[in-house]
Amino acid sequence: MNLIEEMGVRAKAAKTSLATAGTAEKNKALLAISQMLLDNTEQILGENGKDLEQAKANGMSQSMQDRLLLTKERIRSMAGACEKLAALEDPVGTVEGGHVCPNGMRITKVRVPMGVVGIIYEARPNVTVDAAALCFKSGNGVILRGGKEAFHSNRCLAELMRKAIRQAGFPEDCIQLVQDTSRETSLMMMKANGFLDLLIPRGGAGLIRAVVQNATVPVIETGTGNCHLFVDASADLNMAVEILDNGKTQRPSVCNALETCLVHRDVAKTFLPMMKERLDAHQVELRGCPVTREILGDCVVAATKEDYATEFLDYILAVRVVDSLEEAIAHISQYSTGHSECIVTKDLCNAEAFQKYIDAAAVYVNCSTRFTDGEEFGLGAEIGISTQKLHARGPMGLKELTTIKYLINGEGQIR
């Protein structure tokens, strides 16, 4: 047995008491985690400091360093997330349906935890707490494998959480952190059939691709968002500028940010200069089709096919002028990653056609793609945003971390 399989065996032994625990006990443990994090803020900051020092020495980019950084406020926010989870409804045990069969057998469909969930993520220590707490509340054992850059922070956070749940009466192996952050342990997780019931990668496109290509355990693909905005001929152009600006510049590094703007030819001459003026305030680089460049001039870089296929996650926007709704839908169908897509229009038929024909987790009319988010959708905390169609699509909350089980009770019925 390799390292991950050994952890899997421990997780399997521990998970039963968690899977069958009552909601009140689980909530108590979540509040204990919250308190434990607050009580040990100094220690967490100290460990995080070691990671940051190393990161600076290795020349990590400023934005990566910012993701790695913990502050008192960020620790309070992690603790707060655990408290919020404690307040959320517990999906485990929900009766999803059932009926009495003609022969008198009673069938009940109940919601149960998945079992053991693996999470592979990058250098964001907040994921350690968020993911562990979500798995805990949904009754799942969790095996966390964070990026090596956050190792000291993650180890400290995991140990504190294990201590908290142990004190609350749960086996500490309900939450485990992979201490060996080599590429090998990542691969072991992808192949841990029989030990992991589900593997969720949280991170950039490269990580997700690696997991999808290599995993033999069930995976939920998350996150990659090549999101489009289509400004229809009938659009309220001021609204379109607001939605575009919000989608592109409010937080460019996240998956629900906009990457491409498609503009109907009839409004291109009016809209493109309005758009440019607004985006110039954030120094957004534009990469446009020939018509866009005709209208806006050479300050716009010529867009390549690759630009249309790229999730920039940066102050860059691809722009294309299209002749019709159909052309916009065709463009999106070609390049979309199935995350979030938006039309701004006043035309009812076009709005309906867009929502009918676009194949994505979230299809917007006249509001920002930035809303694709568990909190905004009312699920509470989320473990990620699924861009696949199996099991879960869009923001995944507690319910998406569970499965169902049929209970069948009879009095000797045979077939």
Add this chain to the structure above:
Amino acid sequence: MNLIEEMGVRAKAAKTSLATAGTAEKNKALLAISQMLLDNTEQILGENGKDLEQAKANGMSQSMQDRLLLTKERIRSMAGACEKLAALEDPVGTVEGGHVCPNGMRITKVRVPMGVVGIIYEARPNVTVDAAALCFKSGNGVILRGGKEAFHSNRCLAELMRKAIRQAGFPEDCIQLVQDTSRETSLMMMKANGFLDLLIPRGGAGLIRAVVQNATVPVIETGTGNCHLFVDASADLNMAVEILDNGKTQRPSVCNALETCLVHRDVAKTFLPMMKERLDAHQVELRGCPVTREILGDCVVAATKEDYATEFLDYILAVRVVDSLEEAIAHISQYSTGHSECIVTKDLCNAEAFQKYIDAAAVYVNCSTRFTDGEEFGLGAEIGISTQKLHARGPMGLKELTTIKYLINGEGQIR
């Protein structure tokens, strides 16, 4: 592009009109398929005859030949399955939930087809029609890849179905059959990311393992059922014999058949001889633990660990005497494939503990595991029985062939 990718492109082009079609149009096409099969019974039997001739020449086993064989009655039954599907409720378009956000945005969660579904199966021509009809009704394009032994039958059935849906106004590429039945096309399907939204293997443990190990597209694992019956100390022993006999001998080749019987020590001396007498009528071979052999004698083969892990799909039963409910649960937890497990008991606490701690798709108290079946569970036709926890667990009907999509409508909301 390889063969499967080319088929995938055709399926993608065809599926849109199917995905957005009304239920009435789809039902009309299903009835047209049914009529087309009935009208061309002679042609189907002729093509099936070619497969059977080849099978006999290749020395195919009798039971395999029986699976391959089509008769007038079986063709009527395939046609009947299409009619039944036409009568079932259409999951597409169902509103699964929704709410108005605090900012006034309206979120609606609607059920939509998966897109393009691939099915890999063995030499059972009835799967060609069942799977195509299920995918069609649920609005999905389908790419079928059946066993080479059934090639003539499958090609004939697929052509007839394509003709029927074309006449009913749908693109014939909604239903496609892979004409090249080499191992390569199977592998191509497993790696057809971006072309297949879901791949379902239907067949023996070897096929399913190959798909799980090799697939990079989303897969639903189906079918392997190492199912157990536990005869508790308080069991009605006559009921236990009936349920055991039904589970083992009524149709041993199917996934919900019983493979192992666990017997509480307190009733072993009474129950085992009763069991043996009943199973002897079907010449069931028994493979037992030392205690079983002590009670029943040397006519019982000594069971190995491998026997406990094997899905015999035959007139063979592994038997083990256990000291307690806990030992029974531990045995099942070690060997179960998560399909169907049963306890026979009069003890309420034991029944509840069994249903709580056994981690399987269907957990039975006092009735036969043979009921794990879409029809019996009231789903109507099924595409398979999922033994994984992701997306679907247990019998999968039309709803399990769909996914959801969020529609968000606003008046310019930004974040």
